[in-house]
Amino acid sequence: MRLLVPIIxxxxxxxxxxxxxxLQTVNPARPVEVIGEWARIVLVFNSGAAFSMGQNHTWVFTTLQLGFVLGALYFGRSMVHRPQIIGVALIAGGALGNLIDRLFRAPGFFVGHVVDYISIGNFAVFNLADSAITIGVVVVIAALFFEPEPSKEKA
Structure with missing residues (x-):
C-alpha cells in the first residue's frame, strides 16, 4: 500500500x-499547435470511453472506474510484486482521474464528461489519465510474463 496509494x-x-x-487556457474552438498539426492541445469533452465509444453509457464507465479504484485499493494489500503494484496503481490513478471528471463535471454527478486534450496525429484525443491507464496495462501484462513464479514449498 505504501507504493500503491501514492502512485494512484x-x-x-x-x-x-x-x-x-x-480548461483555463484553451479555447475549444482553437487548438494549440505544439508540433505543427501533428501534436496539438485540443479541448474536448468526452462522455464515452476510449475513442469516444459508448457516448450514451457514461454511467457504465463511471461504475467500472469506481469499481476498479476500490478493487485496486482492496486487493492491493495482497500484491507483492513491485511491477504489478506499479501497473495496477497507474491504471487505478488514471481511472480515478477520469472518475473525478465523471462525478463532478457537467452535465452532472455520475454522468460528467471527461476532459481530453492531447491530440497526436490522427489518433483519438486523450488525457494524462488515459496515458497512465495504457502504460499501466502494458506494465501489468509485462509483469505477468516476466515475473518469476512464486516458490511452492511442500509441507
Whole structure:
C-alpha cells in the first residue's frame, strides 16, 4: 500500500491539475499547435470511453472506474510484486482521474464528461489519465510474463 496509494494519488492529482490548466487556457474552438498539426492541445469533452465509444453509457464507465479504484485499493494489500503494484496503481490513478471528471463535471454527478486534450496525429484525443491507464496495462501484462513464479514449498 505504501507504493500503491501514492502512485494512484499522484496520477489523479497531476491529471486534474493539467485538465484544469487546459480548461483555463484553451479555447475549444482553437487548438494549440505544439508540433505543427501533428501534436496539438485540443479541448474536448468526452462522455464515452476510449475513442469516444459508448457516448450514451457514461454511467457504465463511471461504475467500472469506481469499481476498479476500490478493487485496486482492496486487493492491493495482497500484491507483492513491485511491477504489478506499479501497473495496477497507474491504471487505478488514471481511472480515478477520469472518475473525478465523471462525478463532478457537467452535465452532472455520475454522468460528467471527461476532459481530453492531447491530440497526436490522427489518433483519438486523450488525457494524462488515459496515458497512465495504457502504460499501466502494458506494465501489468509485462509483469505477468516476466515475473518469476512464486516458490511452492511442500509441507
Amino acid at each position: 494519488a499522484v496520477v489523479a492529482v497531476v491529471d486534474q491539475v493539467l485538465k484544469e490548466l487546459v
